[in-house]
Amino acid sequence: xxxxxxxxxxxxxxxxxxxxxxxxxxxxxxxxxxxxxxxxxxxxxxxxxxxxxxxxxxxxxxxxxxxxxxxxxxxxxxxxxxxxxxxxxxxxxxxxxxxxxxxxxxxxxxxxxxxxxxx
Numbered sequence: 381x382x383x384x385x386x387x388x389x390x391x392x393x394x395x396x397x398x399x400x401x402x403x404x405x406x407x408x409x410x411x412x413x414x415x416x417x418x419x420x421x422x423x424x425x426x427x428x429x430x431x432x433x434x435x436x437x438x439x440x441x442x443x444x445x446x447x448x449x450x451x452x453x454x455x456x457x458x459x460x461x462x463x464x465x466x467x468x469x470x471x472x473x474x475x476x477x478x479x480x481x482x483x484x485x486x487x488x489x490x491x492x493x494x495x496x497x498x499x
Contacts, residue, residue: 396467400460401450405443411468412437438464 393409414437422429435444438461447457465471 396464398460398463400447400456401452403446403450405439407439407443407464411470435461 395409396407398405398407415434418429418434418437439447452460462471
């Protein structure tokens with residue numbers, strides 16, 4: 381009978397640390413399996429991921445609530461999540477740069493409305 385101790389075999393990564401609204405947070409260095417499993421379950425069912433459940437899976441329920449309680453803004457949360465996805469290697473920096481380049485080429489609502497007035 382063979383045996384493998386996965387606790388000893390798996391290299392543990394340094395925790396991911398960040399500061400937000402004056403609070404210091406520590407997350408596991410590896411992406412939680414629950415994050416990926418939520419996405420796979422949704423994809424298999426042709427549904428979208430429950431965003432709150434996904435945020436709780438990646439940040440931890442208590443950490444997410446603490447962020448909300450300390451007044452985190454939506455743009456701060458989006459920036460944090462983009463950064464975390466990079467830290468967990470779920471999106472490459474190149475993909476992010478390509479996405480930003482594409483976003484720069486799209487007209488903004490301000491440019492659309494100013495050009496549609498004929499001024």
